[in-house]
Structures are given as C-alpha cells and as structure tokens.
Amino acid sequence: MARVVGRSRPQAEGSTGLKFTEIIVFALLILLAGAGIRYYYQYRKSAGFALQEFFGAVKQGSPKNQYALLDDADKKLFPTAQDYEKGCQLAHGYPERVTDILLEPQVETKDPNEVTIKANISIRDSGEGKELYQGGGSHKFTDTYFMRKNADGEWKVVLSKSGNNSPENCCNNLDLDKATPSPPGQY
16 A cells, blocks of 8 residues: 655744744834834924924024924014024024034933923035135034923923023024124025
C-alpha cells in the first residue's frame, strides 16, 4: 500500500499566529501614530510653535501674517496691519535675512495662560552699500518674548511685554532692533 504524504503545516509562533517581525512592525506603526497625534494636539498648540510661526512671517517680510499673531493688547497700539507695518521694524525689516532661530524651553509665569520664551535669532547683515564679495557677516540677538493665550485658546505674541518690557516703545524694546534693517527698496 502506498502511503499518502501531505504538506505539513508551519507552526504558528505564539498564540496570535503572527511572526515576531510582524509584531515589531505593528508596534512601530502604533508608536508613529501616537507621535503624530501628540504632535498635532500638543506641539502645534504650544507657545513655541506660535512663536516659530511669527518668526516665519518675519522671515517672509509679511506684516499681515505677523499682525494676525499679535495679542489684542498690541492691536490696541496698532489698530490696523498698516499701522503695525509703519510703526514696527519687525514688520518688514528682516525679510530673508533671518538665518536661524533657536528657542529655549518656555518659562511658565504665575498665570497658566502666559509664558516667556527666550529666542536666539541669527540675522545676516544687510548688503546695502556693499559689493557681493563683502557680504556674509551675521549677528546673533537674544530676546525674551512674552506669549499669552487669547479667548480662543491660541497663543499670541505680546511685543509690548517682550524684550525690556517698555510698552511705550512696543516694537523698539527688542535686542533684535539693533540689527540694521533692510533698505526700504527691498521689501
């Protein structure tokens, strides 16, 4: 009599029937999804992210985007974006000259809706009156920025309390203002 031989079944690893490498891949996918959710719900809603957006608008030379990120207290000093553009050097003084921004961890104040953040900003020197081969210098400025949550829970920059905290010179109290602004014809 002939003996019938069938295929043998591979043995399952563990009780799930998954291989060890498949378990590792699923665990990594779950960790990545958790990190993405954390990024969206925590970091994008943080004061540091709002300050990075503000500096992105400074780097672009976009006064309207900067004005949208200002606190209501500063909007009383500058009722319109045009007033902000005329009265504040940050509004248009450094387009495409911000080379690096390093934010230190935020420092909580007594009020949980207010924080201060130190920012180290590198600004490339203005090329006004120089030949192409004479450029390339840069300076670093360290300023303390005051951030406050508005009624909607969004973080806004309070320039009047930032820097050396002199509200009468809202935009002129930052160390960054010591950098030579770009000439008016370049913005």
